[in-house]
Amino acid sequence: MKIENENVLEVEDLGVSFDGFKAVDGFNFYLAKNHVHVIIGPNGAGKTTVLDLICGKTKATSGSVKFKGKEMRKQREFKIVRAGIGRKFQTPSTYEGLTVFENLELSHPHGRGVFGCLFFRRTDEIMNRIQTVAQTIGLDGQMDTEAGILSHGQKQWLEIGMLLMQDPEVIMLDEPVAGMSVKERGETADLLRKISKDRSVMVIEHDMEFVREIADRVTVMHMGKILAEGSMDKVSADPKVIEVYIGH
Ligand code: ADP
Ligand code: MG
Numbered sequence: 001m002k003i004e005n006e007n008v009l010e011v012e013d014l015g016v017s018f019d020g021f022k023a024v025d026g027f028n029f030y031l032a033k034n035h036v037h038v039i040i041g042p043n044g045a046g047k048t049t050v051l052d053l054i055c056g057k058t059k060a061t062s063g064s065v066k067f068k069g070k071e072m073r074k075q076r077e078f079k080i081v082r083a084g085i086g087r088k089f090q091t092p093s094t095y096e097g098l099t100v101f102e103n104l105e106l107s108h109p110h111g112r113g114v115f116g117c118l119f120f121r122r123t124d125e126i127m128n129r130i131q132t133v134a135q136t137i138g139l140d141g142q143m144d145t146e147a148g149i150l151s152h153g154q155k156q157w158l159e160i161g162m163l164l165m166q167d168p169e170v171i172m173l174d175e176p177v178a179g180m181s182v183k184e185r186g187e188t189a190d191l192l193r194k195i196s197k198d199r200s201v202m203v204i205e206h207d208m209e210f211v212r213e214i215a216d217r218v219t220v221m222h223m224g225k226i227l228a229e230g231s232m233d234k235v236s237a238d239p240k241v242i243e244v245y246i247g248h
Contacts, residue, residue: 006032006033007030007031007032007033008031008032008033008067008068008169008170008200009029009030009031009054009065009066009067009085009170009200009202010029010030010031010064010065010066010069011027011028011029011030011031011050011054011063011064011065011066012028012063012064012066013026013027013028013062013063013064014026014027014028014029014050014053014060014062014063014064014065015027015060015061015062015063015224016049016053016058016059016060016061016062017061022224023046023049023224024046024049024050024053024060024224025046025223025224025225026063026225026226027046027050027063027221027224027225027226028226029050029219031170031200031202032200032216032217033200034196034197034198034199034200035196035200035201035216035217036192036193036196036200036201036203036214036215036216036217037200037201037202037203037215037216037217037218037219038202038203038204038205038211038214038215038217038218038219039202039203039204039205039218039219039220039221040204040205040206040208040211040218040219040220040221040235040245041220041221041222041227041244041245042222042244042245045221045222045223045224046221046223046224046225047174047204047221048174048204049224050221051087051172051174051202051204053065054072054080054085054087054172054202055077055080055081055085055087055172056072056075056076056077056079056080057077059074060073067080067083067084067085067169067170068084068169070083072085081166081168082109084167084168084169084170085168085169085170085172086163086164086166086168086170086171086172087163087171087172087173087174088159088160088163088171088172088173088174088176089174092155092156092159093159093162094147094150094155094158094159094162095147096146096147096148097146097147097148098146098147099143099144099145099146099147100134100139100142100143100144100145100147100150100158101130101134101143101144103147103158103161103162104130104133104134104158104161104162104165105122105126105130107161107162107163107165107166108126108129108130108165108166109165109166110123110126129165129167130165133161133164133165134161136161136164136191136194136195137157137158137160137161137164137191138157138187138191139154139157139158139161142154151184152179152180152184153180153181153184153187153188156176156177156180156184156188157187157188157191160173160176160191160195164195168199169199169200170199170200170201170202171195171199171200171201171202172201172202172203173192173201173202173203173204174204175204175205175206176188176192176203176205177205177207177210178206185207185209185210186213188210189210189213189214192214193214196216203215208236208246211232212232212236215231215232217229217230217231218230218231218232218235220235220238220241220245222244222245227240227241227244227245228240228241
């Protein structure tokens, strides 16, 4: 359903086929400003593929992906990132041998990068940004800790921090609380609510308690299509959703 207030992302009729198999088919999705919008659905429903299509990792065969009114569907992946769409993958991608500070630093768009840069300067702007992001993700007390010895939850937060360093307007997260303790899940919920004050967040998740805590809106996918959409209360009471997803 199209929301009439400001949408930062408008995805319409999005589709992709792999050898004739329609993994995503006629998918419509409107991400409102400052919303946390969660996609749920059974394994193989096409959730991860939707993120792949939006971030340009997989090329769509049909449809449109508009970011702030601008068509992005045929853009290259790095241009989509640069435009302001950040995506965290399921597999961890922190640099284990580097500290929290260094991981954040190299994620800054004007930062040194992992291979170093001759003209790099640790400007006040970059230092302030690292500090702010570290506070947001609750790791400001661990700036000198190597990423490799952080807890599983802390690593996930660091990765979210690395995305935040690029100051994206849209953040996409694929199953961010998988493998986390109950306490870490609660803290991640708080973090995502906090992040959405300044940007829009799209999350794929299975943990229904967590979804209930964070979601402004929920889209349920099944076999590449949208099965239901609306508030968590609405979709979780939908007989179709109970049948294909919640009931199992
Ligand atoms: P979900 O994240 O909802 O569990 P996916 O988006 O990962 O589901 O997968 C949806 C379907 O598309 C699955 O059947 C999967 O095997 C298929 N699929 C995803 N990516 C590719 C690809 N690059 N090539 C072929 N098939 C793919
Ligand atoms: Mg997936």
